[in-house]
Amino acid sequence: MIIKIINNFYHHIRAILIGLKYLLSPGIRITLKYPDELPILPENYRGMLKLNNELCISCGLCSQICPAGAINLKLFEHEQTKQVGRHPEVDYKRCIFCGFCIDICPSKALELTRIHDAAFYVEDELYYEVNRLIIGPKIDPPCMRSKYVISEIDEVRGIVYRNA
Amino acid sequence: MKTSLSKQQDNRKEIELFIGPQHPASGHMRFIGRVDGDIFTNFIPDPGWVHRGIEKIAENRKWIQIIPLVERAAILDAANMNIGYVIALEKLLDIEPPPRAQYLRTLLCEINRITSHLYGFGIAGIMIGSSTFYMWPFADREPLIDIAQLITGARLTYSYMIPGGVRRDLPQGFKEKALKALKYIERRLNNDYFRIFFDNPVTKARYQEVGVLKRDDAIRLGIVGPNLRASNVKYDVRKVEPYAAYPELEFDIAYEKEGDCYARLLVRVEEIRQSIKIIRQILDALPQGPIIHKKYEKLVSLRKLEEYQKTGIFGLPAIFTVLRPPAGEVISRVEAARGELIFHIISTGELRPYRLRMVTPSFRNIVLFRELISGARVMDFPAIYGSIDYFPPESDR
Amino acid sequence: MEIVDLILNILLHPSIFVPLIFPGFITILIIIILLIWAERKVAAKIQMRIGPLYVTRRFGGILQLLADLLRYMFAEVITSKDSDKFIFIASPIVALTATLLPLAVIPAGSLLGIELIALRTNISLLAALALSSLTPIFIIIMGWASNNKFALMGSLREGHLMISYEVPLYLSALSVAILHGSLDIVDIVNNQQRVWTVLINPFAAFSFFISVIMSTSRFPFEITESDSELVAGPYTEYSSILYGLVMGVPYMRLYVFTLLFVDLFLGGWYPLIDGFSSITLIIKVLIILLFSVFLRSVYPRYRLDQAIRIGWHILFTLSLISITLSLLIIGWVM
Numbered sequence: 001m002i003i004k005i006i007n008n009f010y011h012h013i014r015a016i017l018i019g020l021k022y023l024l025s026p027g028i029r030i031t032l033k034y035p036d037e038l039p040i041l042p043e044n045y046r047g048m049l050k051l052n053n054e055l056c057i058s059c060g061l062c063s064q065i066c067p068a069g070a071i072n073l074k075l076f077e078h079e080q081t082k083q084v085g086r087h088p089e090v091d092y093k094r095c096i097f098c099g100f101c102i103d104i105c106p107s108k109a110l111e112l113t114r115i116h117d118a119a120f121y122v123e124d125e126l127y128y129e130v131n132r133l134i135i136g137p138k139i140d141p142p143c144m145r146s147k148y149v150i151s152e153i154d155e156v157r158g159i160v161y162r163n164a
Numbered sequence: 165m166k167t168s169l170s171k172q173q174d175n176r177k178e179i180e181l182f183i184g185p186q187h188p189a190s191g192h193m194r195f196i197g198r199v200d201g202d203i204f205t206n207f208i209p210d211p212g213w214v215h216r217g218i219e220k221i222a223e224n225r226k227w228i229q230i231i232p233l234v235e236r237a238a239i240l241d242a243a244n245m246n247i248g249y250v251i252a253l254e255k256l257l258d259i260e261p262p263p264r265a266q267y268l269r270t271l272l273c274e275i276n277r278i279t280s281h282l283y284g285f286g287i288a289g290i291m292i293g294s295s296t297f298y299m300w301p302f303a304d305r306e307p308l309i310d311i312a313q314l315i316t317g318a319r320l321t322y323s324y325m326i327p328g329g330v331r332r333d334l335p336q337g338f339k340e341k342a343l344k345a346l347k348y349i350e351r352r353l354n355n356d357y358f359r360i361f362f363d364n365p366v367t368k369a370r371y372q373e374v375g376v377l378k379r380d381d382a383i384r385l386g387i388v389g390p391n392l393r394a395s396n397v398k399y400d401v402r403k404v405e406p407y408a409a410y411p412e413l414e415f416d417i418a419y420e421k422e423g424d425c426y427a428r429l430l431v432r433v434e435e436i437r438q439s440i441k442i443i444r445q446i447l448d449a450l451p452q453g454p455i456i457h458k459k460y461e462k463l464v465s466l467r468k469l470e471e472y473q474k475t476g477i478f479g480l481p482a483i484f485t486v487l488r489p490p491a492g493e494v495i496s497r498v499e500a501a502r503g504e505l506i507f508h509i510i511s512t513g514e515l516r517p518y519r520l521r522m523v524t525p526s527f528r529n530i531v532l533f534r535e536l537i538s539g540a541r542v543m544d545f546p547a548i549y550g551s552i553d554y555f556p557p558e559s560d561r
Numbered sequence: 562m563e564i565v566d567l568i569l570n571i572l573l574h575p576s577i578f579v580p581l582i583f584p585g586f587i588t589i590l591i592i593i594i595l596l597i598w599a600e601r602k603v604a605a606k607i608q609m610r611i612g613p614l615y616v617t618r619r620f621g622g623i624l625q626l627l628a629d630l631l632r633y634m635f636a637e638v639i640t641s642k643d644s645d646k647f648i649f650i651a652s653p654i655v656a657l658t659a660t661l662l663p664l665a666v667i668p669a670g671s672l673l674g675i676e677l678i679a680l681r682t683n684i685s686l687l688a689a690l691a692l693s694s695l696t697p698i699f700i701i702i703m704g705w706a707s708n709n710k711f712a713l714m715g716s717l718r719e720g721h722l723m724i725s726y727e728v729p730l731y732l733s734a735l736s737v738a739i740l741h742g743s744l745d746i747v748d749i750v751n752n753q754q755r756v757w758t759v760l761i762n763p764f765a766a767f768s769f770f771i772s773v774i775m776s777t778s779r780f781p782f783e784i785t786e787s788d789s790e791l792v793a794g795p796y797t798e799y800s801s802i803l804y805g806l807v808m809g810v811p812y813m814r815l816y817v818f819t820l821l822f823v824d825l826f827l828g829g830w831y832p833l834i835d836g837f838s839s840i841t842l843i844i845k846v847l848i849i850l851l852f853s854v855f856l857r858s859v860y861p862r863y864r865l866d867q868a869i870r871i872g873w874h875i876l877f878t879l880s881l882i883s884i885t886l887s888l889l890i891i892g893w894v895m
């Protein structure tokens with residue numbers, strides 16, 4: 001009985017001490033202040049898509065494999081080169097970023113971008129027509145003070161964010 | 165299950181309590197309980213609020229398109245859902261992935277097991293009010309999610325395994341990063357977590373001797389996963405029916421004797437330790453070689469093959485859009501983070517499966533609510549809920 | 562000028578100054594704003610987060626609560642159809658007032674030569690304790706009037722807890738009175754000029770502090786409004802500014818009790834700073850307050866029956882021990 005009480009007391013103290021330790025030790029935080037700090041994602045991150053229409057052979061495999069039915073093929077004529085072909089359009093309302101379309105594209109016409117912030121002011125902007133897909137996604141920094149950071153795995157702190 | 169519960173009964177002593185689906189602790193489901201003073205005299209789970217009809221949708225998808233679909237059952241355990249389906253599909257196609265792919269699959273599955281258990285810890289923590297033990301495991305998933313993201317390119321929805329192998333090889337410098345993350349999580353688990361939560365006398369008071377599941381009951385009810393092993397049953401599909409690279413790896417089955425809430429949490433702690441051990445072994449003994457079955461390697465375009473040899477990213481062969489496995493019926497069993505996951509697939513040799521049956525671990529554990537909470541105190545309900553690590557979307561599919 | 566003098570005289574008169582400015586209403590408001598902010602920041606620091614930030618970014622989000630209050634202010638007051646409307650709306654307001662009542666008899670040192678006590682009686686300790694036990698009754702009424710099962714269960718819990726913390730609370734406070742031979746808090750504080758009560762009778766201090774934690778539903782005894790099964794306990798049905806009020810009540814109660822705790826056990830306003838003895842007091846109060854909100858990030862909550870057991874088995878025993886100790890010390894000194 002007495003031993004149990006002492007043991008309990010000891011563990012209460014230990015719990016409070018670990019709390020104090022984290023309270024007083026500086027700079028351990030895992031939160032990324034997202035709109036203020038934009039992470040630079042690793043290479044090969046499966047973000048939004050970009051189309052290189054010169055490479056596209058209009059085979060339609062991307063629209064056949066897409067599990068979400070996000071890709072439609074559209075007849076498209078390039079403004080400058082006047083090249084004509086059936087090229088994919090992506091509906092980001094449906095896309096689940098699985099990356100299947102990129103992997104199956106035989107001519108490497110579809111590319112990954114590392115951008116994943118598919119947030120728009122207007123709903124229609126979520127639909128990427130061919131010409132916008134060729135330009136690829138662009139995001140304006142959401143805040144004035146946004147800056148880019150790189151996250152690194154750290155043995156002591158878990159994750160640290162370095163300014164890029 | 166008795167459903168007459170919601171009807172008025174003439175026992176004026178009891179009140180009927182509907183917990184959920186809009187309630188801080190119910191998750192995506194509802195519970196109907198009868199309370200007498202501070203005791204639940206009867207407690208019935210009422211699932212189905214996040215039913216998405218995955219099994220039915222699967223009948224309208226091509227074989228390859230089902231991979232992202234089944235992941236959605238339990239998004240924080242995506243790799244284990246994925247491997248279950250892919251193993252079944254490979255049985256139909258009668259192919260065997262090369263050893264390196266097997267190891268990579270196992271690697272991702274174990275990372276996912278850790279993150280999934282950490283998620284469960286967080287929920288268990290907030291259920292009994294420890295906000296720190298809610299935030300800590302959630303924060304500590306982050307390094308592990310980061311390394312999973314390095315392998316697959318996505319944070320949670322990996323869709324990493326394809327029939328015949330995996331989609332990508334490890335990137336450069338992966339091993340060091342992974343080892344760092346493992347070291348971090350090991351230190352946190354063994355020191356900080358125990359000091360603030362598992363050894364905290366309040367936690368012990370809430371968990372010990374609460375919601376005891378006896379060995380016989382656990383077997384009779386068909387409980388799976390850590391909840392089963394906490395009741396002193398050493399059953400783990402990874403040992404019973406080894407798949408992927410598990411036969412070549414060394415690990416122990418985590419189990420506890422007591423069968424109470426505390427034991428269920430400790431089993432998960434031990435499983436995380438075992439997973440860390442497995443990942444270390446994989447990183448040390450990763451065999452060289454291709455990551456995809458040679459039958460498919462030959463089928464991709466030249467440009468893709470070049471890329472594969474250079475960067476290790478394998479493109480899907482075009483045949484995947486018209487994959488027609490031969491007619492047949494297969495069953496696969498894998499050990500997902502919450503327990504045994506079963507896929508039963510019937511193929512008629514068409515573009516789409518005739519029937520896909522998915523028996524998820526949470527679905528088999530749901531009966532625990534009735535068994536353990538009936539007769540428990542009202543405040544034991546969140547403690548027990550947290551300890552069985554039940555995930556409504558996984559159960560509802 | 563005479564009018565200004567008059568107003569100043571009225572304002573600085575203890576019976577106005579104490580309830581209104583210090584340690585009364587305005588101080589409480591400031592302290593609550595700071596305290597809730599500190600609670601969230603402390604929890605955030607321990608949990609490797611950032612906490613409130615974007616309201617007054619430069620000062621680390623210190624005005625977050627003010628923004629929240631403003632939002633509460635403009636939200637619609639929803640009273641459910643079957644609730645007892647008059648009681649439902651009146652009880653938070655009465656509870657708030659009742660919480661502040663003990664301040665009338667709790668001394669708070671002196672400021673610029675004004676003794677900060679509104680009402681000096683020779684039984685002020687008893688009066689403070691008696692007045693402080695009014696609030697839980699209104700919390701029970703709140704849950705009852707809401708006509709909601711969760712609120713009702715929360716109220717019942719409050720009732721259960723109340724009987725288990727009040728006895729040790731009063732007994733350990735009385736053991737201090739026995740020790741100092743007076744029921745007047747001013748006398749008790751003056752008696753501690755050389756040595757604080759907590760050093761003479763640590764058992765009393767311990768059981769008093771734990772009872773305070775229990776009575777103000779801090780962790781690990783946040784059982785009344787335990788959100789994982791009762792949503793928000795007795796406060797479930799409250800919305801908008803009424804919710805703001807009921808959420809403020811436990812914090813005000815905590816403040817009042819901490820003031821009492823410092824007076825009884827930590828030597829009140831000693832060591833003196835000439836003319837500003839209240840500052841010593843308020844610093845001690847802040848430290849104790851911070852510690853009690855810090856506990857949130859360490860503990861889960863106990864189960865109801867366990868808390869009641871702690872109240873009757875441990876705290877009650879400790880308070881009896883502390884009374885015995887006080888009697889022994891008095892006997893030994895005499």
Ligand code: SF4
Pocket residue numbers: 065066067068069070071090094095096097098099100101102
């Ligand atoms: S990433 Fe996946 S879902 Fe999105 S368009 Fe490509 S195949 Fe379709």
Ligand code: SF4
Pocket residue numbers: 055056057058059060061062063086087088104105106107108109110
């Ligand atoms: S983007 Fe690629 S897969 Fe799609 S039509 Fe063009 S070449 Fe074919």
